[in-house]
Each structure stands twice: as structure tokens, then as C-alpha cells.
Amino acid sequence: MNRTRRFPQRGRRLLRAAGLVLLSVCVTLSAGCKKPSTSGGSSNGNSGTTGDRPKDGTKDGTGRVVGKSRETGKSRILSGGDKVKRQNDLKTIGIAYHSYNDATGKSPDRPEDLAPYFENDAKLLALLKDKEIIFAYNAPTLTQIASTTGTSNTIIAYEGQTPKDGGYVLMGDATPKMMSAEEFNKTPLAGEK
Numbered sequence: 047m048n049r050t051r052r053f054p055q056r057g058r059r060l061l062r063a064a065g066l067v068l069l070s071v072c073v074t075l076s077a078g079c080k081k082p083s084t085s086g087g088s089s090n091g092n093s094g095t096t097g098d099r100p101k102d103g104t105k106d107g108t109g110r111v112v113g114k115s116r117e118t119g120k121s122r123i124l125s126g127g128d129k130v131k132r133q134n135d136l137k138t139i140g141i142a143y144h145s146y147n148d149a150t151g152k153s154p155d156r157p158e159d160l161a162p163y164f165e166n167d168a169k170l171l172a173l174l175k176d177k178e179i180i181f182a183y184n185a186p187t188l189t190q191i192a193s194t195t196g197t198s199n200t201i202i203a204y205e206g207q208t209p210k211d212g213g214y215v216l217m218g219d220a221t222p223k224m225m226s227a228e229e230f231n232k233t234p235l236a237g238e239k
């Protein structure tokens with residue numbers, strides 16, 4: 047009976063030791079990984095000549111979308127976390143637009159009109175003011191959009207590079223979507239005729 051009782055304790059110790067070894071291997075491997083360069087060079091360590099880099103708006107070898115920063119003209123890479131943040135920012139702006147529209151019965155005229163509806167988040171307000179996210183101000187109301195092109199078919203906001211390079215857009219139903227430049231140009235924009 048003593049032996050059967052000691053075996054589970056040994057098994058637990060072995061599992062614990064194996065778990066610690068696995069954890070230390072993972073930490074060691076992740077510490078050796080390098081973050082991809084966003085300075086315009088290639089992420090594979092080559093010299094970074096233009097022949098090595100993917101074109102703007104395309105995916106590089108890691109599946110990340112490469113675009114151009116409007117202010118500096120340098121390439122930027124949207125990592126998975128940045129994509130999720132951008133989608134969340136657009137979703138928050140979409141919900142604020144719906145709340146503003148419900149409260150006032152009209153579309154906002156400027157970024158400051160939306161600010162109270164996304165709790166005056168300075169980061170979101172800066173994205174709108176700096177036109178990193180371009181919003182269709184003075185657009186028709188949600189009711190008018192719904193009766194014409196439909197809220198899920200109409201763009202109400204988009205990233206600045208989207209018309210040229212593709213990127214995220216915000217549909218009238220507050221859904222963020224990734225679109226190519228071609229898709230963007232074919233999709234109705236709120237307020238355009």
C-alpha cells in the first residue's frame with residue numbers, strides 16, 4: 047500500500063518538473079525572437095532594398111498588412127494586436143455614432159460631437175482630428191442610410207490610407223471590415239451621391 051501511495055506523489059513531481067522545463071524552454075525561445083523592423087527594411091534581416099519589401103497594402107511573409115504612414119511616408123506594419131485595436135477603435139466610434147444619432151436625430155458635424163459618446167477618449171478624438179480615421183461628417187441619418195443603401199452596405203468611417211492601399215472601414219451598422227482599395231471604391235460612402 048505504501049508503494050501505490052507514493053507513486054502519485056512521484057508522478058506529480060515529474061509533471062511539475064516537466065512543466066517547469068517546458069516553461070523555461072518557451073521563455074528562452076521567446077526571448078530570442080526579434081521584433082520585425084518597422085523602419086522600412088525587410089523583416090528577414092536583409093539590407094532592405096525595395097526589391098525585398100512587399101508593396102504597400104499587401105501582406106508580408108508573416109501575414110501582416112504593410113501600409114504607409116501618411117505623415118512620414120514610411121512603411122508601417124500592423125501586427126495582430128494593432129489590427130484588433132484598430133477594429134475596436136472603429137467599433138467604439140460606430141457605437142458613439144449610433145448613440146449620437148439616437149440622441150440628436152442627426153449625424154455629427156465634427157469630432158467633438160462624438161467625443162462625449164465615447165467617453166471623451168483622447169486617443170479616439172486624436173485619431174479623428176488627425177484624420178488617421180476619416181469620418182463622414184454631416185452624412186445622412188441612420189434612418190436615411192437604412193432606407194437607401196442599407197447600413198451594412200455603407201461606409202461611415204475609414205482609415206486614411208484605405209482609398210489607395212486598402213485598410214479597415216466602419217460600416218453604418220458599426221461593423222469594422224477590412225477592404226481592398228478596389229472594394230472601397232465600389233462601396234457607397236455615407237453622404238456621397
